Amino acid sequence: MLILSLLLIAGCDRSQHRVMETSELESPKVKLTISAASSLKNVLTEIKSLYQNKYPETEVIYNFASSGSLRRQIDQGARVDIFISAAEDKINALAQEDLLLTATRQNLLHNQIVLITPKNNQPNNIKLDNFRDLTAEEINMIALGEPKSVPVGQYAQEVLTFWGISDQVNGKAVYGKDARQVLNYVATGNVDAGIVYYTDALASDRIKIVAIAPENSHAPVVYHLAVIKDSKHPEAAAEYRPPGTFELGWHRPR
Numbered sequence: 001m002l003i004l005s006l007l008l009i010a011g012c013d014r015s016q017h018r019v020m021e022t023s024e025l026e027s028p029k030v031k032l033t034i035s036a037a038s039s040l041k042n043v044l045t046e047i048k049s050l051y052q053n054k055y056p057e058t059e060v061i062y063n064f065a066s067s068g069s070l071r072r073q074i075d076q077g078a079r080v081d082i083f084i085s086a087a088e089d090k091i092n093a094l095a096q097e098d099l100l101l102t103a104t105r106q107n108l109l110h111n112q113i114v115l116i117t118p119k120n121n122q123p124n125n126i127k128l129d130n131f132r133d134l135t136a137e138e139i140n141m142i143a144l145g146e147p148k149s150v151p152v153g154q155y156a157q158e159v160l161t162f163w164g165i166s167d168q169v170n171g172k173a174v175y176g177k178d179a180r181q182v183l184n185y186v187a188t189g190n191v192d193a194g195i196v197y198y199t200d201a202l203a204s205d206r207i208k209i210v211a212i213a214p215e216n217s218h219a220p221v222v223y224h225l226a227v228i229k230d231s232k233h234p235e236a237a238a239e240y241r242p243p244g245t246f247e248l249g250w251h252r253p254r
Contacts, residue, residue, distance in 0.1 A: 010140055035073065074228060077219050091105070118186055132213055135165050145179060183196050
């Protein structure tokens with residue numbers, strides 16, 4: 001009986017060892033949820049495969065929306081590992097609430113603000129060459145981001161104030177919930193013009209860029225990245241670096 005008991009114990013040990021080995025081999029991937037400004041959708045989607053080829057043990061899940069909406073989601077307890085904001089004030093608000101791993105904050109990318117029109121439908125045959133032309137009577141509707149929650153809307157207001165035309169243009173405004181909705185309003189010809197990020201404009205072949213806002217007309221458009229304090233995978237999140245972004249037309253912050 002003693003010998004039989006020892007054999008059974010040894011067999012169980014070997015069986016448990018095999019189960020552990022199988023479990024280790026089949027261990028699930030680390031899943032990183034990244035909440036990012038909607039203007040990053042194209043570039044982050046394009047480089048997703050590059051990142052996962054480099055880090056096959058990590059699965060990236062994106063959540064795109066306006067930076068203001070994403071900030072509110074995190075405030076309300078959404079499960080997020082990384083936040084990439086198009087505006088500094090949104091990430092500063094989370095920092096003040098002690099919701100970020102402070103050491104992980106970084107300035108990631110730089111963008112520009114541009115004026116666009118539908119490519120094949122010049123508004124009312126008016127020659128629109130610069131931001132001041134938006135005050136022309138023939139320009140009836142202009143797509144802008146909602147300035148209270150959408151960073152591209154905030155930057156647009158700064159540009160309009162710089163040119164001294166904010167009152168006239170805001171009276172014609174059609175507000176979008178994020179940069180992509182603003183772009184879509186213009187691309188579909190539902191408005192005469194719009195103000196978006198340069199990289200958003202590059203994402204559509206149905207619009208054309210008619211002017212780029214001077215750098216001194218608005219605050220620097222810098223995307224900010226930080227790991228959320230409640231991340232389930234803080235080490236993996238802290239190592240996240242989107243590869244290839246600079247090759248796709250982005251710039252490092254000055």
